Amino acid sequence: MAGHINDRRKVTYRWIGTALAVCVYIFLLAPSIIVIPVSFGSQYELNFPPRQYSLDLYRIFFSSASWMQPLFLSLRVAFMTTIISTIIAVPAAYAIVRFSFFGKKLLIGLIMSPLVIPSVVFALGVYLYFSYLRLTGTTAGLVVAHTMFVLPYALVIISAGVQKLDPNLEFGAMLMGAGRFRMMMTVVLPQLYPSIGAGALFAFLVSFDEVVISWFLAGPSTTTLSVKMFSAIQWEISPVIAAVSTILTAISLVVCLVNVMLQKKADVAA
Numbered sequence: 001m002a003g004h005i006n007d008r009r010k011v012t013y014r015w016i017g018t019a020l021a022v023c024v025y026i027f028l029l030a031p032s033i034i035v036i037p038v039s040f041g042s043q044y045e046l047n048f049p050p051r052q053y054s055l056d057l058y059r060i061f062f063s064s065a066s067w068m069q070p071l072f073l074s075l076r077v078a079f080m081t082t083i084i085s086t087i088i089a090v091p092a093a094y095a096i097v098r099f100s101f102f103g104k105k106l107l108i109g110l111i112m113s114p115l116v117i118p119s120v121v122f123a124l125g126v127y128l129y130f131s132y133l134r135l136t137g138t139t140a141g142l143v144v145a146h147t148m149f150v151l152p153y154a155l156v157i158i159s160a161g162v163q164k165l166d167p168n169l170e171f172g173a174m175l176m177g178a179g180r181f182r183m184m185m186t187v188v189l190p191q192l193y194p195s196i197g198a199g200a201l202f203a204f205l206v207s208f209d210e211v212v213i214s215w216f217l218a219g220p221s222t223t224t225l226s227v228k229m230f231s232a233i234q235w236e237i238s239p240v241i242a243a244v245s246t247i248l249t250a251i252s253l254v255v256c257l258v259n260v261m262l263q264k265k266a267d268v269a270a
Contacts, residue, residue: 137219154199161195
């Protein structure tokens with residue numbers, strides 16, 4: 001009898017926990033869900049639900065140079081940041097996982113510091129340093145700062161992929177006469193492609209959405225899309241922001257889905 005009561009309690013608690021989780025998810029997703037129908041409203045008002053549905057806001061966005069220039073800049077910075085951070089993260093992840101060397105923990109702490117330092121503090125430090133180097137307001141400054149910020153994310157994902165690799169395969173390749181570089185190119189990298197792809201996509205997404213660092217380093221000709229949106233909210237309430245938000249949500253969703261698929265491939269390969 002007591003066991004039956006305990007089972008009923010467990011089922012009840014499970015249902016309560018599930019209901020609370022659903023409520024929390026709805027609360028978190030509600031702003032994004034509300035923005036989507038608003039983006040199909042009129043160009044003259046920002047209402048939910050819209051009084052009339054149209055594609056006016058999307059037409060304004062894609063035909064306006066003041067919006068398209070920040071979009072292209074954000075894409076360019078995100079692509080360059082992704083390439084540089086991935087090139088750095090792959091050998092760094094392999095070295096951190098496979099080797100023990102003096103100062104390893106200190107090196108890991110320095111690379112991972114952007115994850116624990118508040119983004120405002122990090123952005124202020126980068127701004128002061130880049131002001132001395134005259135890199136503020138430049139695309140190069142944005143790329144370097146974003147690379148520093150997204151490198152830990154790519155490193156963590158790629159390191160997880162390296163940990164799943166069988167070191168005996170690497171040892172066997174070197175035993176057969178392959179050098180370190182050839183072993184990396186023929187044994188490690190083919191198995192690591194899903195993790196590298198996942199890390200690169202995540203780095204791209206973080207860089208594309210970054211606003212705090214971009215706000216500190218942006219100039220008149222280097223305004224990213226996230227900074228443009230933030231400025232538009234401050235100085236005007238343009239309905240076009242709803243269309244931009246919907247586009248960013250769609251991009252984030254696609255990147256996340258591709259990332260999940262790559263992670264599954266990495267697990268199967270392991």
